[in-house]
Amino acid sequence: MTLRWLSTQLWRHRVMGLLLTLAVTVVLMLLATQSLQNTRGHNVRPLGERKQQKGHDHKYPPAGPGSAPRHMVSSAEGVKKRLLPTAESVNQAIKKRRKPPPVAFLKTHKTGSSTVQNLLFRLGEREKATFAFPYYTYQFSYPERFRAEFVDKLPEGSSQFDLLCSHMRLDLSQLRQVMPPNVVLVTILREPLRTFESVFSYYTSSVPAFSRAKQATTRPGNKDRTALSVFLEDPESFWDPKEPRDGLAKNPMSFDMGLNNEEWNASWPEDLSHLEEAFNLVMIAEHFDESLVLLGALLGLEPQDLAYVRMNARHSSDMTILDDDARAKLRSWNALDSLLYDFFLQEFWAKAEHFGLDRLKTGVAELRASTEKIRSKCVSRAAVHPSELEDLVRPWQTDTATVLGYEVKRNLSLEDQGFCVRLVLPELQYHSHLYFQQYGRDMRAMPADLHLA
Structure with a gap:
C-alpha cells in the first residue's frame, strides 16, 4: 500500500510540475508580447471577398452551438433511400475483424472533429454498433454540461x-453512467489561435459575444475593420461569462472539455490531471495522421479503416489572416486553451514515443497510401462550392462561412457508391441516417420552450 501511495504521489507531482512549467511559459509569452499590442495596428485582413453563390441560395439559419437546423431533422428518409440499399453489400464486402471496444469521442468545436466523427460513424455502421444519440437533434443539449438524461433510450x-x-x-461522471466500463475515451485539440479564428468565423451570428462585435463594425471608425479585429480590441466588453451561449467566446476547447474557461483557478491542475488520466488518447489536429495511427492501434483498425477526407473545410475567403498583433491578443484571451493544448501536445508525443516513433512513421505512410487510393477511387472533385452539390452531400452552411464539400465519382458499382457516399457524407445527413437506422424514426426537433433564451 505504501509503495502504491508513493507511486501515485510521484505521478501527481509529475503532472503538477509539467503544468506549472507550462503556466510560467504562457505568462512569459504574454508579457513578451504585451508590447506588440500597444505598438502595432489592429487591422486583420480577410484573404479575399467571398464569391457570390451560383444558382440557388443554400444558406440556412445561423449555426447555433446548441441547436440544429429544423429543416435537417426530418431528412433521414431522403438519406435512407440513397444509403440503406447498399449498406448490406458494403458490410458483406468487408472481412470479419475483431470487434472494436466501445468508444466515446468528445467532439470539440472546429478542431477537425467532424472528420474523426465521420470515420467513427462509418466504423459504427459497419460493426452494427449501438449509438448513444442525443434525445433531441444532433447535440447533447449543448452548451449545458452533459447529463445522462440527454441520451436517447x-x-x-x-x-x-x-x-x-x-x-x-x-462531464466525466455523467458520461460514465452512459458508457460501459471498458470505454475508450478520445478527443482532439487544435492549435488555439487557429481554433478560435475558425470558431469566430463559423459562429459569428450565433454566439452573442461575436454577434455584438459584428454589430459594432457598423459604428463610425470601424467601417473597414473585421468583426474579429473589433472583438479583440476589447473582448471583455462583448463577452458575458454568465451567458451559456458565450462559452465558445473564450477558451472554447477548455469549455468543451468541461474546464473553467474564464480564468486560472486552484482547481485547474487537479481537473487537468483528471482529464489526462481519463482520456486514452487526445488527438492533435496538427499531427492528424499520427493521431489516427494511434487511434487505430487503440481500436484494432487497419489503414483502410482510417482513410478520410477533411470535413467542414471553409472557403479561403472566410479565413482571416492573423498578423502579429492579432496573434498576441488571441494568445492572451485564450491563455487557458494554450495551456491545455501545450500540456496534451507533450502527452501526445509521450504516447507516440511509447508506441515507437519508427513504427508510427511506418503507420503514417501506410495510412496515407491507403487514404490516397480510396480518395482516388471515390472523389471526382474536392473543395466544391455548396451551390454545386446535391442535397445529400452538401454540408450545412452558416451565414458567415461557406463550407465546402466533395463530389463523388459517377459510374461506380452499387457497393462502391455506398462506401464513397459515406466517406464524404456531412455530419447532419449521416447523423440522421444512422438515427433512423437505429430507431426507425426521424430525429426529434428541439422543443421551442427548451431553447436557451
Missing part, C-alpha cells in the same frame, strides 16, 4: 451503447 435488443460521438460539454 437504449434500443430494443441492445445491451449497451457502443459509440458516442455527438457534440457535448463534457
